[in-house]
Amino acid sequence: MLGQRLGTLASVHSRPQLFFSNVLRVRTCRHMTNAPKTADRLAQHLRLLSSSSTTMSLQISSYRPAEFTPRLIGAPNTLEHRVFTEQNGSVVSPFHDVPLFADQNQGIFNMIVEIPRWTNAKMEISKEEPFNPIKQDIKRGKLRYVRNCFPHHGYIWNYGAFPQTWEDPASTHTETKCKGDNDPLDVCEIGEQVGYVGQVKQVKVLGIMALIDEGETDWKVIVVDVTDPLASKLNDIEDVERHLPGLIRATNEWFRIYKIPDGKPENNFAFSGEAKNKKYAMEIIHECHESWRRLITGESPAKTPSYDLSIRNITIQNSPGFVRRDDPSYTSIPPPSGRAPAPIDPSISKWFYISSAQV
Secondary structure: OHHHHHHHHHHHOOOOOOOOOOOOOOOOOOOHHHHHHHHHHHHHHHHHHHOOHHHHHHOOOOOOHHHEEEEEEEOOOOOOOEEEEEEOOEEEOOOOOOOOEEEOOOOEEEEEEEEOOOOOEOEEEOOOOOOOOEEEOEEOOEEOEOOEEOOOOOOOOEEEEOOOOOOOOOOEOOOOOOEEOOOOOEEEEOOOOOOOOOOEEEEEEEEEEEEEEOOEEEEEEEEEEOOOOOHHHOOOHHHHHHHOOOHHHHHHHHHHHOOHHHOOOOOEEHHHHOOEOHHHHHHHHHHHHHHHHHHHOOOOOOEOOOOEOOOOEOOOOOOOOEOOOOOHHHHOOOOOEEOOOOOOOHHHHOEEOOOOOOO
C-alpha cells in the first residue's frame, strides 16, 4: 500500500512548478479513531518523500525568517488598512503561496500571524481579495475588536493561520458532526515573544482543540515558535500543562466566553473541551492541507452561492488561479504606504466580567 501511494505521489509531483508540500496525495483519513496510526504513517511518508529523487524539484527549502515580510497599506484601525505578504520584495499570497512546511523533515510549519498577543483588532487573511492580504474584519460596516473578558486582555496568544490549509464547508467531520468553517486552519502560538501582523513564524505542533462556532467546526491548533526558550521541552500537548500550567484551561475559557460581551451565547467544544495530542493535530492539518489542494487545483469550487474565494497565486502554475507578474491584477497591488495607527475607541479597553451564571 505504501509503495502504491508513493507511486501516486511521484506521478503527481512530476507536474512542473507545483508548489505543494509532498504530503498532498496521501489519502485523507476521515475516521479519527485511527489518528495515531495514520499520523505515524504520514510521518513515514514525509521521510521517504524527502529522500526521493522524483520529488527533488518540489522540496521546500528550510524557511529563512527574512524571506517573508509584511507590506503595509494605509493606517491600522481603518477600513483601508491591508497587510500584504512579500517574498524578496514581491507580493505573494499568505493563503496559497507561502508553503505549509518550513522544514518538512523536522515537521516545522510556517504560521501567518494575524493577531499579536494582547491586541484586540480582529485581523484575518482576506479569503476573497486577490492575493489575500490581512485586513481587519468588519461587521455592519464597523471594524471588529474582541472584548476583554476578565482576566484576559485581547488575544492571549499570537493568533493566526496555517497557509495552504482550508476547512472545507462542504465536508462534515466524522467526530465533530459539523462542517468546516471555510477558513484556513486557526493557530494559537504560545511562545513568550509577541509577534506582529503579517509575521511568518516557524512553529512546531503540540495539539489541537475543536471549537464549535455557530454550528461549524473551527479547529484551533496549539503550536510554539521553534526559537522559544521552552521549545525543546514542548513536544506534545501534555508538555504544555507541565511547563505552562493553566494555559490550556485559559485557552478553553477564552474561546468559550469571548463573544458573550457582544450579546452572543458561549461557544461549545467538541470532545468536552479536551485538547487532543500532536498526532491528532497532524491528521487534521493533513486533512485541511488536502482540502486546500482540491481548492487550489479547481477540484473544489472557489465560488459557490455561499462564498467566493480568491485563489490567485504566483507560484502554482497548474492552478486555475495562477497569474503572471505582469498580470494587471498583480501589477495593480499598491506599493507600501504604511501610516500611523488611527485612534481606537476607548471603550475597546473596557473589561467585561463574566459571571458563572452566564457560562
